[in-house]
Amino acid sequence: MNRRYRKTIIAGNWKMNKTPSETKAFAEQFKAILPKTKWCDIVVCVPTVDLSAAVRAFKDSRIAVGAENVYFEKSGAYTGEISADMLADLGVRYVIVGHSERRALFGETDEIVNKKVLAALEAGLNPIICVGESLAQREMGVTMELIALQVKSALAGVSAEQMRRCVIAYEPIWAIGTGKTATGEQAAEVCTYIRSLIRAQYGARIARSVTIQYGGSMKGSNAHELLSHEDIDGGLIGGASLDPKALMEIVHAANQE
Numbered sequence: 001m002n003r004r005y006r007k008t009i010i011a012g013n014w015k016m017n018k019t020p021s022e023t024k025a026f027a028e029q030f031k032a033i034l035p036k037t038k039w040c041d042i043v044v045c046v047p048t049v050d051l052s053a054a055v056r057a058f059k060d061s062r063i064a065v066g067a068e069n070v071y072f073e074k075s076g077a078y079t080g081e082i083s084a085d086m087l088a089d090l091g092v093r094y095v096i097v098g099h100s101e102r103r104a105l106f107g108e109t110d111e112i113v114n115k116k117v118l119a120a121l122e123a124g125l126n127p128i129i130c131v132g133e134s135l136a137q138r139e140m141g142v143t144m145e146l147i148a149l150q151v152k153s154a155l156a157g158v159s160a161e162q163m164r165r166c167v168i169a170y171e172p173i174w175a176i177g178t179g180k181t182a183t184g185e186q187a188a189e190v191c192t193y194i195r196s197l198i199r200a201q202y203g204a205r206i207a208r209s210v211t212i213q214y215g216g217s218m219k220g221s222n223a224h225e226l227l228s229h230e231d232i233d234g235g236l237i238g239g240a241s242l243d244p245k246a247l248m249e250i251v252h253a254a255n256q257e
């Protein structure tokens with residue numbers, strides 16, 4: 001990470017876990033152990049039904065609330081979907097877009113990811129855009145090509161001003177929920193490449209201001225090593241974000257550097 005130029009952001013992704021009451025309990029426990037030092041931003045992304053409880057529980061704290069998904073249309077006959085304006089009106093500040101689970105299980109294509117990014121930005125939300133390769137793609141040697149495709153298509157039509165509000169999360173699929181973490185070198189290599197793609201499109205000033213996270217089995221014991229790399233500006237954390245103490249260990253690691 002490089003705090004001089006950009007924010008370090010530790011973001012939890014609860015996936016389909018926790019009820020509204022459990023959200024409230026998590027928030028109380030997490031706030032009680034929050035350090036005074038403010039070296040990194042903290043975001044907790046929760047299921048849609050938990051958003052209200054999370055916004056209420058984290059009000060008057062420095063913890064921002066994020067959603068795990070959004071639909072790209074503004075309103076209309078899209079039963080079951082949630083618009084970016086609805087999220088923003090609720091007090092949600094971030095939204096995860098293009099998580100590999102949504103790509104793999106719910107048919108989210110690069111085109112859909114791009115539409116969601118644009119909708120989120122238009123509503124004033126900060127998208128956390130997930131990109132990453134499968135193990136087979138890594139072994140075939142196409143990681144960088146795939147990352148370029150995912151990053152460029154996610155950002156199609158995103159203005160320079162909007163780019164400053166985007167967060168990119170590099171999440172190798174083989175490291176998500178598997179306990180297998182990418183080495184610091186592997187993660188940094190891709191994060192540095194992602195920054196070079198942003199530089200080519202938006203220039204050096206914007207590229208150095210964008211937060212690029214690593215995600216994939218990050219925990220207290222490996223966070224420090226991962227975050228010691230210049231181009232890794234935080235983490236998107238699944239499993240370890242469900243427990244207040246485990247998430248706080250990562251916040252402490254981010255505070256150490």
Ligand code: PEP
Nearest residue numbers: 176177215216217238239
């Ligand atoms: C994720 O779902 O974004 C993630 C990184 O999960 P985990 O930390 O459990 O690997």
